[in-house]
Amino acid sequence: MDGSARTQPTLAPIDGPQAWRGDRMAARGSEWRHDWTPAEIAEIRQAVADVEAQGLEIMAINRAAFPLPNAAPVLKAMRRTLLDGPGFYLLRGLPIQDWTIRQAAIAFWGIGTYLGRPCSQNGKGHVLGHVKNLGLDYNDPMARGYQTAARLPYHTDSSDIVGLFCWRPAKAGGLSSIVSSTTVFNEALKRRPDLMPALLAPFFRTRWGEVPAGKQPWAEVPVFMPHAGRIISHYVRSAIRKGQLLPGAPKLTDRQIEALDLVDAIAAEPGIHLDMDFRPGDLQFVCNHSTWHSRTAFEDFEAPDQRRHLLRLWLACADGPALPDWMTSSYEGATEDGRPNGIEVPGVPLNAPLEAQ
Numbered sequence: 201m202d203g204s205a206r207t208q209p210t211l212a213p214i215d216g217p218q219a220w221r222g223d224r225m226a227a228r229g230s231e232w233r234h235d236w237t238p239a240e241i242a243e244i245r246q247a248v249a250d251v252e253a254q255g256l257e258i259m260a261i262n263r264a265a266f267p268l269p270n271a272a273p274v275l276k277a278m279r280r281t282l283l284d285g286p287g288f289y290l291l292r293g294l295p296i297q298d299w300t301i302r303q304a305a306i307a308f309w310g311i312g313t314y315l316g317r318p319c320s321q322n323g324k325g326h327v328l329g330h331v332k333n334l335g336l337d338y339n340d341p342m343a344r345g346y347q348t349a350a351r352l353p354y355h356t357d358s359s360d361i362v363g364l365f366c367w368r369p370a371k372a373g374g375l376s377s378i379v380s381s382t383t384v385f386n387e388a389l390k391r392r393p394d395l396m397p398a399l400l401a402p403f404f405r406t407r408w409g410e411v412p413a414g415k416q417p418w419a420e421v422p423v424f425m426p427h428a429g430r431i432i433s434h435y436v437r438s439a440i441r442k443g444q445l446l447p448g449a450p451k452l453t454d455r456q457i458e459a460l461d462l463v464d465a466i467a468a469e470p471g472i473h474l475d476m477d478f479r480p481g482d483l484q485f486v487c488n489h490s491t492w493h494s495r496t497a498f499e500d501f502e503a504p505d506q507r508r509h510l511l512r513l514w515l516a517c518a519d520g521p522a523l524p525d526w527m528t529s530s531y532e533g534a535t536e537d538g539r540p541n542g543i544e545v546p547g548v549p550l551n552a553p554l555e556a557q
């Protein structure tokens with residue numbers, strides 16, 4: 201925990217577009233939600249059909265292979281909202297009722313090419329992820345939350361942007377909730393300045409057995425990293441908790457636990473976070489550096505092909521916010537343009553499966 205000995209910057213609340221409250225954002229939907237127009241839907245359908253006609257593999261689809269003359273300006277503006285603005289966006293209204301999952305994956309990947317470059321999301325090299333209950337136990341030290349039906353507390357994923365495409369919603373539950381980590385930082389600073397040193401020092405966390413080249417099975421990253429005028433955040437409490445089971449793990453102190461309880465409580469407060477439902481065809485994009493996301497527990501339909509199923513992309517953005525070394529050398533590796541590169545395990549080729557694995 202050498203980072204705790206680093207010189208702490210003078211702390212002040214951060215103002216700016218990343219510091220939003222859910223109750224106010226709920227009334228400002230035009231800033232973070234777009235309903236596809238008929239012209240945009242038509243060109244997405246056409247682009248999907250053209251990719252299918254060419255027999256292109258998902259990973260071979262680039263922007264040139266997925267032209268969106270009408271939607272491109274919308275996606276460009278959305279990208280700035282994600283990286284420099286509030287950090288989240290919802291695209292609604294794709295009529296996917298008669299689509300195959302391959303067509304959904306093509307559309308999602310194609311839209312994603314306007315935002316960033318996909319990175320690996322796990323030790324299997326999946327660049328197209330599947331968020332689906334595989335019957336895994338959330339308490340299993342090697343299980344990732346996305347493989348379970350459990351409530352997922354507020355957390356970050358490991359990339360500049362995470363995108364979700366709702367293929368099938370749950371029978372009940374599985375609602376999405378997001379919160380500004382900058383607002384959580386500001387509130388924590390206001391309420392308990394004495395706990396801020398703990399939140400600015402690194403927390404020991406597991407990598408769930410998915411270990412990139414040159415890394416250990418664990419990582420150390422602070423929850424809040426003031427950097428270049430912003431608060432960059434990385435937070436996965438379940439990974440911190442499961443990290444305690446690793447040999448040689450430094451035991452969490454009461455102060456650290458109190459600090460994590462504080463940020464969890466702030467994020468869960470009505471008015472602080474923003475809830476949204478997922479409808480079939482919805483695309484939600486979130487910037488991990490400024491936004492935490494969570495979901496409620498859910499109940500599935502019995503039939504396997506009707507169970508809650510989201511497709512997921514982790515995207516690297518060359519012009520994303522400036523990041524501290526914690527994010528691109530201590531925790532993750534970096535892409536050739538210096539962005540977090542997800543979870544790349546040596547010898548595992550990147551692949552884009554069409555089913556949950």
Ligand SMILES: [Fe+2]
Pocket residue numbers: 355356357493
């Ligand atoms: Fe997540």
